[in-house]
Every structure is written in structure tokens, then in C-alpha cells.
Amino acid sequence: MAVLNFTLSEEGATVFHDALACMFKFSDDVCMEARQDKLTLTALNISKSAYICFTFAANRFFSRYVFEGNAQYRDRFFCQLTIRALLSIFRTRQGGELPQSKDSSIDKCDVVIDDGPGKKSRLIARVICRNGITASHSLAFEVKPPTHAKFIKDEAQNRWTISSRTLRQLMDHFGPGIELLDINTDNDASLVNFTCFTETMQQRRGGEDDALRKPLHTNIAVEMDEFDVITVKDKLHIIISVKDFRAILQHAQITGGELTTFYSDPGRPMKLSYGGDGVLCEFILMTVGEKDASALKHKNPRQNAAKSAKQPLDAASHRASSVPQAAPPKPNPTQQKLAPRPRQSQFEIRPQPMPPPPPPAPPATADSDSLFVPQADEDDQWEPLNDDDDEEVDQIDRLQWNSTGEPVMIKSSHFHT
Amino acid sequence: MRFRTELKNIRTFSKLIAALNSLEKIAWVRLDDEHVRITVIPDTGSQVWASLSVGLIFDNYTLQSADVNNTINLELPLGPLQRALKSAANSNHANLRLTKRDGVPMLSMTIHTMTKDDAPDGRSGGGGSGGLSKSRQHHNGSTSTPDADDPFGDVFEQESLELAMRREHEKVITQDIPVRVLNPATVETIMQPVIREPDVHIQLPPLLQLKAISDRFTKLALTAATGRASNNPKLELSANMFGSLRLRLVTDTLDVTSVWNGLENPELDPSQLAMPVEEHPSTVFKQAGADKWATVRVDGKDWSRVLSVGRLDGRVIACFCDDHALILYVYVPHQDDSNAEDVVTYYVSSFSS
Structure with missing residues (x-):
């Protein structure tokens, strides 16, 4: 008998995929934890400053969900999988307008996990498409208890709730190259400020131009009325990573629900959560410490902020205690995963500080086979031709401007014709 | 030294800045009573002198400078300006002023804008996220308790309308663009090219x-x-x-x-x-x-x-x-x-x- 057996509908597979895609922005691996009443996916980023937990209710989210357990895993089963592999399984098939392609969408997805003495440790996913094709995937996993971040809700006196879509749209105003988001309140003005900033660039050329190379400093003031619930200490500054926040909102706007946050003081974790039908999404982020926050007002606070942002979350005390000492079977050496490597970010928000970000890909018009150009008023069309290589202008015969009205030829020994 | 203006024709301004930004990252901006002149002179490549009348992109324009000709010369990174103008593109109104933050000169753009609380873009999550909005906390309460006999009394209708109204708040976005104020002496030597009559x-x-x-x-x-x-x-x-x-x-x-x-x-x-x-x-x-x-x-x-x-x-x-x-x-x-x-x-x- 399988340890765990569940079926996802087409919608369920999509939600599952979205959740994994969100996690992939934080981590390469995900821990799956199955119990009688729920399935939990958790991930911790490499610097242990962000913890993600998605909980799927057994009776509401799945078309079918059977947790059998076995002698070894009586109450819960857990394993660790690579997100990349799972993403490709639950990837949404193109369900275009054409009738023949529509059928390649997922009809349902059966997942079976088997493990135990004398059995192969495998996750087997059978994806049944509308066009009659069934794809079976078999994934190896590592049996590894999940690490849960600890969050003391009683300690978190500050909280607010707002539409995730509103928040997501506000984030569009933040330019590239910013690293930190300071959320602060002003009770007198009845405002919540979202301030994005990046500390002074490291002096590269040491020139005066450096002042002009700072990224845009953006502040968004939102009236407290806009929030559904808000209880926050006046003038409290809480600072988190923009990249993490963006990744969360990217996912939250899909569910379209209200996003709720809980936090206490700088340097203590902040919890963000929102839910969909049968799904609860929770994130715990470490905030930048108070000392560092005050230092941010001074000249070069970058190191402090960065260091502090990496401060790991506390692992929950039950991390290992609930696992019987001898219980975890020795994983098959072939299944043993490599040491975690720095993840490949899916979308890199943080560009190189200098030089300025590379120009966008060459415009479509330049790639097209036709000389004729589309009429659409696409801004891309006006982008210059790719100038990826160095501006190594050959100075051989360039004419110079001056204010006399006569051309000045740059002298060159390579002058031909 | 004082410079303050409201922005108009943001689309045109934004397109011009985008065009200039493709040639050079930093521009010289010269403001006087009548004109805004934006100049880019790349080390190699084409140079541009854009002379705009103040009324094209600015409204309620105030300029005060110690300079005899009442001019302000700025050095300005075009990328951040372009990004800020993008923010302002669909705004209700926006203004621009020269200020200082932590002793550093800034062109500060203040943008009053709305967010759209429109229909979900793309698919809805889960088995339907509708259940969530219904379970939203009605913390404001309903002031008028509908009569039980009133066939039109629908608590949820009233609630959602009230919530929709509440969404109509303006957000105030401040985009600070770093600038350098140039001494007139350093720029008076930069001359616009003089060209003979064309063929x-x-x-x-x-x-x-x-x-x-x-x-x-x-x-x-x-x-x-x-x-x-x-x-x-x-x-x-x-x-x-x-x-x-x-x-x-x-x-x-x-x-x-x-x-x-x-x-x-x-x-x-x-x-x-x-x-x-x-x-x-x-x-x-x-x-x-x-x-x-x-x-x-x-x-x-x-x-x-x-x-x-x-x-x-x-x-x-x-x-x-x-x-x-x-x-x-x-x-x-x-x-x-x-x-x-x-x-x-x-x-x-x-x-x-």
C-alpha cells in the first residue's frame, strides 16, 4: 500500500505549480510533509532568512487524498524533492484556442508516494491529458524531516491586511536595482510608507559621477484607510528584502486575496500570509535589525543591513524531536543530494549595480525576415539595435563637431582612400 | 535656487527621455524662464540638443536662481528620470521640484496615482478564490441594518459597494532622482555645433x-x-x-x-x-x-x-x-x-x- 496517494484536478495542478514556482524563487528544494488532513510544502532559502510554507487542505484542495502511512510513518510522511523536477510535471499545458491543442491540457494528475523497507522510494506522478496522453514521471526523493521556522504570534503586535493586488501594483513603481523595503507608519498623517532604497554604491571610479549613479529612491504613501485591518506602532520602521517581497506578491496576486502581515520589532521575523480555496500560504521573513536600521540613516550602512538581513530564522524546536532516532532509513546513496548550491534565480530583480543594465534584446523588427514592419505602436521597436559589444568606435575617419562650422578630421595613420 | 513645476504631456516627455537615454545615460539640463534645454553629448556617437518651451511639458513653473539670466544647470541621469516618468504616466497629477535629501540634491517627483482593483488578471487561484473575499472581515460594520422584510435588503451588496468606494484612495508616490547642480562657468564652454548651410x-x-x-x-x-x-x-x-x-x-x-x-x-x-x-x-x-x-x-x-x-x-x-x-x-x-x-x-x- 502506498504511503500517500492523491489526485489533483486541472485547477489543482495549476495551483500546485504556481506554489512551486513561487518557492523556486527562494529555494531549489522543497520539503513535502503529508498528514491525514493536510499536505504541506515548505522551503527555506539558502541564507535562512526566508521560510515558505504552503498548506493544502486534504478535503478541500484535492479531488482525492488518501494518507495511509505505514509502520514507519504512522502520523506523517516527509521527503525532500527538487522543485525544478516538480515544476516540469505540473507545468500548465498549452490550452490554446485551437480545438486540437486544447486537449493537451491536464485533465487530472495522480500522485503516489511509496516508501518503506524493501520498497523503492519514489514519487510517481501520472499526468492525464485531455487528448488521451498519459505521462508518468518517477522522481527519487530524499527522506529528510522538514525544518520549520518559528514564529511567535503573540509577540507580533503589529499587523495589517490589504488587497494583494493593490500592493502588487504599487511595487511596479519601484525601479530596478533596489534592495531593501522599509515599511513605516506615520499615525499623525494616517499613512503607511513603503520606501525602497539601496545604499550608496561602492565607489568604483571614485568620480563625482557616482552621485548620479544611485538608483531611484522611491516612497509610496498609502492611506491607512486603504487597509482592511491595521494596528501598527507609530513610526515603526521594518525593513525586508525587496526581492523576497516581490516574489511573494507575484504569487499573492494570482490568488487575489487579502495579504496579512504580523511583525514585532526590527530584527525579529515577520509573517505574511494569504489564502485561496483550501490553500494557506505563509511566509516568514527575517527583518533587518534595529541597530542596522538606525545605521541606515548614516553613511554606509550597507554591510550592516545586508548582514542582518541574512540573520537566520530560528528553527522550530520540534525539528528533529518528532523523528524517532533510528527511524529515518538510510537514504540510498544514489539519492543523496549534492550540497545545496546557490540557486539560479528565475527573475533577477537586482541588476548589476554598475554598469547600467544591458540593453534589452534586439527588437523584433530586426529579427523578422521581412523588411516590412508591423504598425503596432510597440515601444520596443524604437529600441536601438543591440549594442552588446563594446563601443569600440574605430576612430579612423570620424568627423568631429566643433563650433566653427568646418569639419575636423581625426588624424589617423590607417586612413584609406 | 528654486525649481518647482507641475508636469504635463508626460507621455511626450517620457518618449523624449527614452530616445535620449538610448544615446547617453547622463544629460545636461538647462532651465530658464522660457526654455528647458536637454543636451546629451556622448563620448562617441551623435549628440542631441533638445530645446523645449517650458509650456510643452511643464505647468505652473517656478524658477529662481542667483544667476543673472535666471538659469539652473543640472546634470541628470536619464534612466531614473525615465523610470520616474513611467510611474507618473497614468497619474492624476505629478510635480517636480529641486530639493535636497540628506544634503544631496535631488529632483523629487511627487505623483498622485490610483491603483486599479480590477478583475483578476489571469486565472483565479485554487478551486476558486471567491470564498476568500466573501469571508473578508467586515470590520466597519453595517450602519443600517436592513429590514428583514425588505426584499431589496442585501447586506453583501451594500458591503461590497462600500468596499469598492474605499479603494478609490490616491496613493502618493515620491521618486527622487539624484542630480548635480552645475556651476554656469563649467557649462558655458559647451557650445552647440555650428554647421554651414546644408546642400x-x-x-x-x-x-x-x-x-x-x-x-x-x-x-x-x-x-x-x-x-x-x-x-x-x-x-x-x-x-x-x-x-x-x-x-x-x-x-x-x-x-x-x-x-x-x-x-x-x-x-x-x-x-x-x-x-x-x-x-x-x-x-x-x-x-x-x-x-x-x-x-x-x-x-x-x-x-x-x-x-x-x-x-x-x-x-x-x-x-x-x-x-x-x-x-x-x-x-x-x-x-x-x-x-x-x-x-x-x-x-x-x-x-x-
Whole structure:
């Protein structure tokens, strides 16, 4: 008998995929934890400053969900999988307008996990498409208890709730190259400020131009009325990573629900959560410490902020205690995963500080086979031709401007014709 | 020193900045009582002098400076300005002022904008996220308890309407662009180029078309380039006084030409000329016939960046000084005054043949 057996509908597979895609922005691996009443996916980023937990209710989210357990895993089963592999399984098939392609969408997805003495440790996913094709995937996993971040809700006196879509749209105003988001309140003005900033660039050329190379400093003031619930200490500054926040909102706007946050003081974790039908999404982020926050007002606070942002979350005390000492079977050496490597970010928000970000890909018009150009008023069309290589202008015969009205030829020994 | 203004025509302003930003990252901005002059002078490549009347992009403009001519000179990064203007694009109103933050001069843009709480973009999550909004906390309570007998009493209808109203709040976004205030003495030596009277002046065909074909030629040249050839291919641009423009690419292995006919050679205004029209070089060229072409060579990649100005949708007149220089005058019409026009002048970097 399988340890765990569940079926996802087409919608369920999509939600599952979205959740994994969100996690992939934080981590390469995900821990799956199955119990009688729920399935939990958790991930911790490499610097242990962000913890993600998605909980799927057994009776509401799945078309079918059977947790059998076995002698070894009586109450819960857990394993660790690579997100990349799972993403490709639950990837949404193109369900275009054409009738023949529509059928390649997922009809349902059966997942079976088997493990135990004398059995192969495998996750087997059978994806049944509308066009009659069934794809079976078999994934190896590592049996590894999940690490849960600890969050003391009683300690978190500050909280607010707002539409995730509103928040997501506000984030569009933040330019590239910013690293930190300071959320602060002003009770007198009845405002919540979202301030994005990046500390002074490291002096590269040491020139005066450096002042002009700072990224845009953006502040968004939102009236407290806009929030559904808000209880926050006046003038409290809480600072988190923009990249993490963006990744969360990217996912939250899909569910379209209200996003709720809980936090206490700088340097203590902040919890963000929102839910969909049968799904609860929770994130715990470490905030930048108070000392560092005050230092941010001074000249070069970058190191402090960065260091502090990496401060790991506390692992929950039950991390290992609930696992019987001898219980975890020795994983098959072939299944043993490599040491975690720095993840490949899916979308890199943080560009190189200098030089300025590379120009966008060459415009479509330049790639097209036709000389004729589309009429659409696409801004891309006006982008210059790719100038990826160095501006190594050959100075051989360039004419110079001056204010006399006569051309000045740059002298060159390579002058031909 | 004081500079404060409301922004208008943000779209036009934004397009101009985008066009300039493709040539150079940092611009020199000179503000006076009547004009905003934005100049970019790349180390290599074409330079641009955009002289806009204040009314084109600004409203309720205040400028105060210790300078005798009441001017302020700024050095300004175009990327952040472009990003800030993007933020302001769909705003209710936006203003710009010169200020200091932590002792550092800033151009601070204050934008009043709304967010759309529209229908979900894309699919809804889960088995339906509808359940969530219904379970939303009704913490404001309902002031009027509907009569149980009232057939129109629907608590949820009233609640959702009230919530929709509550969403209509403005958000205030502040975008601070770092700037450097320039001493007038450091900029007075920068002079706008002076060019002799052109041999040919011609209105360019739609720039999108010209750009697509020029880019294609440049790509061809890059593909066809053999070892010796540079990776900065040159295009040959020629025009005559009979409405023709010719774009040509010559490499070791290929020779392609694209010709536009029936373009306009605008009439010269004698009152603007320092010489009689009969002696003007373009008259000489016209008399020489349709085979008399004025030709310059431009760098393909730089030319592509120049043509990026097409996004402004303005009329473009090209002035050719044979084997010497190419200048583009881009006319930016005013939205509220059809007679007024501002000019953006491109001094296109050219190469002798």
C-alpha cells in the first residue's frame, strides 16, 4: 500500500505549480510533509532568512487524498524533492484556442508516494491529458524531516491586511536595482510608507559621477484607510528584502486575496500570509535589525543591513524531536543530494549595480525576415539595435563637431582612400 | 535656487527621455524662464540638443536662481528620470521640484496615482478564490441594518459597494532622482555645433520604416563581416533635392540599396537665410539635377539609436552637408497649440567616405 496517494484536478495542478514556482524563487528544494488532513510544502532559502510554507487542505484542495502511512510513518510522511523536477510535471499545458491543442491540457494528475523497507522510494506522478496522453514521471526523493521556522504570534503586535493586488501594483513603481523595503507608519498623517532604497554604491571610479549613479529612491504613501485591518506602532520602521517581497506578491496576486502581515520589532521575523480555496500560504521573513536600521540613516550602512538581513530564522524546536532516532532509513546513496548550491534565480530583480543594465534584446523588427514592419505602436521597436559589444568606435575617419562650422578630421595613420 | 513645476504631456516627455537615454545615460539640463534645454553629448556617437518651451511639458513653473539670466544647470541621469516618468504616466497629477535629501540634491517627483482593483488578471487561484473575499472581515460594520422584510435588503451588496468606494484612495508616490547642480562657468564652454548651410534638406520617411530597414542593413553587415571588417558597420545615406533618399550598405561581399522617392524638400524661408536663396547650396544642388546627391556615412548602431527618436511621432527634416555632416531636426508638436512646435536637434555622428 502506498504511503500517500492523491489526485489533483486541472485547477489543482495549476495551483500546485504556481506554489512551486513561487518557492523556486527562494529555494531549489522543497520539503513535502503529508498528514491525514493536510499536505504541506515548505522551503527555506539558502541564507535562512526566508521560510515558505504552503498548506493544502486534504478535503478541500484535492479531488482525492488518501494518507495511509505505514509502520514507519504512522502520523506523517516527509521527503525532500527538487522543485525544478516538480515544476516540469505540473507545468500548465498549452490550452490554446485551437480545438486540437486544447486537449493537451491536464485533465487530472495522480500522485503516489511509496516508501518503506524493501520498497523503492519514489514519487510517481501520472499526468492525464485531455487528448488521451498519459505521462508518468518517477522522481527519487530524499527522506529528510522538514525544518520549520518559528514564529511567535503573540509577540507580533503589529499587523495589517490589504488587497494583494493593490500592493502588487504599487511595487511596479519601484525601479530596478533596489534592495531593501522599509515599511513605516506615520499615525499623525494616517499613512503607511513603503520606501525602497539601496545604499550608496561602492565607489568604483571614485568620480563625482557616482552621485548620479544611485538608483531611484522611491516612497509610496498609502492611506491607512486603504487597509482592511491595521494596528501598527507609530513610526515603526521594518525593513525586508525587496526581492523576497516581490516574489511573494507575484504569487499573492494570482490568488487575489487579502495579504496579512504580523511583525514585532526590527530584527525579529515577520509573517505574511494569504489564502485561496483550501490553500494557506505563509511566509516568514527575517527583518533587518534595529541597530542596522538606525545605521541606515548614516553613511554606509550597507554591510550592516545586508548582514542582518541574512540573520537566520530560528528553527522550530520540534525539528528533529518528532523523528524517532533510528527511524529515518538510510537514504540510498544514489539519492543523496549534492550540497545545496546557490540557486539560479528565475527573475533577477537586482541588476548589476554598475554598469547600467544591458540593453534589452534586439527588437523584433530586426529579427523578422521581412523588411516590412508591423504598425503596432510597440515601444520596443524604437529600441536601438543591440549594442552588446563594446563601443569600440574605430576612430579612423570620424568627423568631429566643433563650433566653427568646418569639419575636423581625426588624424589617423590607417586612413584609406 | 528654486525649481518647482507641475508636469504635463508626460507621455511626450517620457518618449523624449527614452530616445535620449538610448544615446547617453547622463544629460545636461538647462532651465530658464522660457526654455528647458536637454543636451546629451556622448563620448562617441551623435549628440542631441533638445530645446523645449517650458509650456510643452511643464505647468505652473517656478524658477529662481542667483544667476543673472535666471538659469539652473543640472546634470541628470536619464534612466531614473525615465523610470520616474513611467510611474507618473497614468497619474492624476505629478510635480517636480529641486530639493535636497540628506544634503544631496535631488529632483523629487511627487505623483498622485490610483491603483486599479480590477478583475483578476489571469486565472483565479485554487478551486476558486471567491470564498476568500466573501469571508473578508467586515470590520466597519453595517450602519443600517436592513429590514428583514425588505426584499431589496442585501447586506453583501451594500458591503461590497462600500468596499469598492474605499479603494478609490490616491496613493502618493515620491521618486527622487539624484542630480548635480552645475556651476554656469563649467557649462558655458559647451557650445552647440555650428554647421554651414546644408546642400540638401529633405523630410524623412516614417522613422519606424527607416529604422527597421537600417537595422536590417546593419545586421546584414555584421553577419557578412569578415575578419578585417569592424563590428561597427557604416551605412551610406544620400539625398537629393528631388525628393529621394537612399540608404546603402557596401561590404566586401554585398552591396544593398534602399531608395525612397517622392519625399518632400521643404521650401526655405528667405527671411531666415544669411544669403539670397539663389546662392544657397541647396539651390546649387537642385540646379545640378536629380543625380546630384549629398552623401554622408553613419555608424549603423549609432544611427539606430538616433532613429529611436521616431517614438515622438514628430516630423523629421534631415539636412545633409555633402561628405561632411548630417543634422536631423525633429519637430515636436504641442498638444494644446497646433501652431507651436519645439525642435530636437540631432547632430549625427558621421564619417568620411
